[in-house]
Amino acid sequence: MDIRLLRHPSVLAADLMVVLVGVGIYPLLSLVVRYVQTPAGAGYGFGYSAAFAGLMLVPYSLASFAASRVIRPLMRRTSLELLILVGSGLLIISMVVFLFGRSNLILLLVSMALAGFGIGVIFAIHPAQLHAGVPREETGSANSFYQVLRYVGYSLGSALSATLLVATIPPGGSLPSEVGYSAAAWLGIGVLVVGTIVASVLNLHVARHPVDVLPRPERVRS
Template identity: 45%
Template structure:
């Protein structure tokens, strides 16, 4: 039985066998492709004779598109055409991947990356498929691992892209994206079933426009750190625009008969708390991820760092991905002993430990591998525990929408973490110098540790609120409306 009291829809046997690996593969692919631009920025700048700032858009643009597409796809995923939406989105991603392999110009490459960004909204739909078509004892662990894959998959593409670029050039690295997205489309065609009958979904187009505009203004402001350093007035104006658009969106959603996101769910402490924890936790997670990858590539002439190439820097992320999946596997047995909010606190504490370790000692390359392993373990536990906290009080038919909102919150947290790290290191860079001082990394790590400490406290507070809610059924009913 599901949270809404319905039984998962029967799925034809020919689809049941490959369904779970297909869902996992699709979630991993969209995460890998979305982050594929990170290790290739320098190569793109050289290949197309553009500035590094321009090449950076091959990473920024798909992330912006993904943030806007996620809530729209999440709402479409609640309706009767979820399978068609998944296939159409993956087809767009495949076309975008083709454009990145054979681009006649930088503009076509950027267009391909924009199309690839649409796939970042698919993870929430994979969760909806799992909840609808898998038995309860399998759907929960599968959804948890889908959440893990959408995060730790970032560390899978980095070393592969770096190796392929070193061996065969830029187009070979993007060719990897074309290959795996084509396979993902084929897997979805074979495995993803139709949703249960009797569902309806309508996209609130004005609401989607307000949310999309607000998210673009917000993420542009916090992801482009040079805006704050070079044009602070513009940055403040963009934040004001974002606040106005998002405020108008909330006002509309609360009165819409078919809201893009059911904001009434946020009245429940479990849902609101889990999203707050995801926002704060995302800041600390991504801040450390960017700090370590930048630190290990800094040449020794700066007085610190190891001067490794892109491929070795990618290998540093392998423990992050491997222990991330291991951490996700730990969540089901942990949940038999601990409340979901407590498991969140455990994951947050591991990320906090990784930040403190990096702040205190990083003088050996092997310590970077160790820090990434501890971070991956914490992120795996954290990411796998989030869906359980949210879906415990979410109707089955709202799974895709609720988790898509959480994915947007995660994206904002990641962007804030990346921007916080970048601004801190920029402030620690002496005038005329290329690299920040070593103390800049220490300061940034302690800022991330502060964010994670607040995350752990928030998770424990959520645990106490959940206990009170269970003791007071009347209060629970009022919260659920």
């Protein structure tokens, strides 16, 4: 992808937000799975098996699939900017539920479902934003660049959350303290709030000052 195409606000909004969403919400998947496997003797956790912990991802997957079905007709009747805010809000709420309600298994499942639905909404809308800002012949490369940024966000979020957990392992211990989970949740909430603000500012700019698809930049000839 020609980086100069990022000059279009809708393209920049989608690309920036996917990184921040990856950093903010992806750690929730590993945090929940690890939390429910932690032996209760640690002062938190449920001591469930790895197989049961894996089932905690089911609400996330189902809700993400459902969102992709629900959001498509809404995209024709509702502004993309509003739908992005709804998706972002669900992600923030899911992290808040994990932060304050993770000692309750039902609330953990609710947190995962909210995260899955929010992700489904955002990932369904971003391609439309990309296609609105790049020439037709550049849509393939724009989508590929978007996917790369998506996994960059995932990797950063996973590394940061793991670092926070490891940093709270007491001397001589093998398990992180519960403070590490709270710190990771607060980090996710903060990053998601920043992502929502950035996307809102850029999308508001597009709404107030519509910009046509930028022409394909001409290559410099030597």
